[in-house]
Amino acid sequence: MTSKPAIDYSVYLVTGRELLPPGVDYYASLELCLSQGNVTVVQIREKDTETSDFLTIAQKSLAICDRYNVPMLINDNLSVCLSLPERVGLHIGQEDIPVSVARRILGPNRLLGISVKTIDQARIAREEGHADYAGVGPCYGTQSKAGITEDKVIGCSGAQRIVAELKKEGRRLPCVLIGGLNQRTAARTLFGATSESNAPDGIAVISAIVGRTDSDVAAAELGDIVRSFKTGLSSSASNGGVASAFALPSHPIRDAEWYKTSAAELLTFHRTSIHGPPLIQTITSHVSSTMSANLALAFSSSPIMSHEASEAADLSLAVGALVLNIGTISPASREGMLVAGRSANANRKPVVLDPVGGGATQFRKDVVRGLLNATQVTLLKGNAAELASIAGKGDEVRSRGVDSGSGQLKDPVGLVLGLAKRERCLVLLSGKKDYLTDGQTVITSDNGHPLLGAITGSGCALGVTVGAGLAAACNLAKSKNEDVTSLGNTLVAHGNVDLLVGALTGLLAMTIASEKAAVRDDVRGPGTFIPALQDELAAVSAEDILKYAKIEVVSS
Ligand SMILES: Cc1ncc(COP(=O)(O)OP(=O)(O)O)c(N)n1
Numbered sequence: 001m002t003s004k005p006a007i008d009y010s011v012y013l014v015t016g017r018e019l020l021p022p023g024v025d026y027y028a029s030l031e032l033c034l035s036q037g038n039v040t041v042v043q044i045r046e047k048d049t050e051t052s053d054f055l056t057i058a059q060k061s062l063a064i065c066d067r068y069n070v071p072m073l074i075n076d077n078l079s080v081c082l083s084l085p086e087r088v089g090l091h092i093g094q095e096d097i098p099v100s101v102a103r104r105i106l107g108p109n110r111l112l113g114i115s116v117k118t119i120d121q122a123r124i125a126r127e128e129g130h131a132d133y134a135g136v137g138p139c140y141g142t143q144s145k146a147g148i149t150e151d152k153v154i155g156c157s158g159a160q161r162i163v164a165e166l167k168k169e170g171r172r173l174p175c176v177l178i179g180g181l182n183q184r185t186a187a188r189t190l191f192g193a194t195s196e197s198n199a200p201d202g203i204a205v206i207s208a209i210v211g212r213t214d215s216d217v218a219a220a221e222l223g224d225i226v227r228s229f230k231t232g233l234s235s236s237a238s239n240g241g242v243a244s245a246f247a248l249p250s251h252p253i254r255d256a257e258w259y260k261t262s263a264a265e266l267l268t269f270h271r272t273s274i275h276g277p278p279l280i281q282t283i284t285s286h287v288s289s290t291m292s293a294n295l296a297l298a299f300s301s302s303p304i305m306s307h308e309a310s311e312a313a314d315l316s317l318a319v320g321a322l323v324l325n326i327g328t329i330s331p332a333s334r335e336g337m338l339v340a341g342r343s344a345n346a347n348r349k350p351v352v353l354d355p356v357g358g359g360a361t362q363f364r365k366d367v368v369r370g371l372l373n374a375t376q377v378t379l380l381k382g383n384a385a386e387l388a389s390i391a392g393k394g395d396e397v398r399s400r401g402v403d404s405g406s407g408q409l410k411d412p413v414g415l416v417l418g419l420a421k422r423e424r425c426l427v428l429l430s431g432k433k434d435y436l437t438d439g440q441t442v443i444t445s446d447n448g449h450p451l452l453g454a455i456t457g458s459g460c461a462l463g464v465t466v467g468a469g470l471a472a473a474c475n476l477a478k479s480k481n482e483d484v485t486s487l488g489n490t491l492v493a494h495g496n497v498d499l500l501v502g503a504l505t506g507l508l509a510m511t512i513a514s515e516k517a518a519v520r521d522d523v524r525g526p527g528t529f530i531p532a533l534q535d536e537l538a539a540v541s542a543e544d545i546l547k548y549a550k551i552e553v554v555s556s
């Protein structure tokens, strides 16, 4: 029989004296962040401190933790842990003393945590049963620990797979996410690491609390995020599961006519909106920049083609949507995209990611993974090869470079639904038939003319019209005084905004315009098609959507 108290892992502070702001006293900072009851566990981590000094720091820290009734653990150092009362636990890594040996020495009553970075390590930790909980990471890059290179980062999807392994039936091991978790990343990482009924139990942080002079406020912000996540969990559990209820919008089943009518109404609103044309920040390829800007204008939007990282935060206050297209990606434009993505997330602006050629090279794969890890994307748009690569099904459709083909996907509906659920975003699979989903409903569209494939940049411009459609959906909700800013339970739904209809409107406008352009008398081939497409996109109307949209709801 063990006598371990139940632990609330919600906000797990790992200390880091070297990260304190200048002039801030370690003990004062620790006391301050514990003072409001938001930090629920503390681990004392001293990487370069002599054992005797480590013990002194740990003893003084324990007095503070005891005052606030917060459980405490020691990082790595068994002798410091054993010198302290039995209520003090130990956290070890995979390279430290073996967990079975640690358990034998510590006895059954001390809390013992282990770091896991792979599914195998998670399985072993769960099966062996020596550890009481696992620290899962590094979720993202961090300055707080040496040696965390890009290839070691597991991101939301890696964390999701590890959490699922830790939570397998039989023994469900509690776990916390660690590495780059902060006020900006915590919500989407908690949501993103959750699948079915497998959710992390909390977040472990160093810099997000230790690096702040107002460590009490920092802890309260994180506490709010984790509580709101857990509230979403319990309400969704009673609604039949986690992923269905909060990761993606849950709405009534609607038929194709409803979507057609809603898209037509949104288009009318967008063309005549008192908000004026939404500003669409587009970081795109050199090849398609002019085409994208012109077609954005034709679709009643205002393009701004800024790649500059230093103005992204200011811009994101003004933009209606952000479009990230990796067609001619470089390390500098990747940096701009990361900053712009962060700023858009912070200001709750929709983000479209177009992973052009995403499966073609390792560099592009890394860029796409990095962007998906660092940004909560609202809509992921790609062709069969690009989306199959992101889904880890690259062998299903061999990538042939940036214009890789329509592909022979075995199960396009399953692919887009799976990706939408995993990445917590809308997914648009473009091809002869387009598939659009919000993770609940899948809409197919048979619109679009083959000449779109004969000109360069039409796919990139589609990303922009879809982005403008998302911005229009936000503006429509605002005009009805609906909440478009709250975090709520849905990360991609932006309160009451119907982003699925927004994306559909941008898709139909572009594809119907292409059909109307292609049949014009003045169009004799790709060259004359381009200006005609621009004209027809400027003219496409609600009536055109009602008359020409060829959409079906194939899954609800
Ligand atoms: C909660 C939690 N999770 C993971 C770690 C990392 O531990 P470890 O792998 O031992 O690395 P160091 O902390 O020793 O650098 C942790 N400390 N806490």
Ligand SMILES: Cc1nc(C(=O)O)sc1CCOP(=O)(O)O
Pocket: 014, 115, 136, 137, 138, 139, 141, 142, 143, 144, 145, 178, 179, 180, 181, 204, 205, 206, 207, 208
């Ligand atoms: C101590 C530690 N361990 C990690 C792991 O992944 O094993 S990441 C990490 C540092 C976490 O610091 P911050 O919250 O400032 O990113």
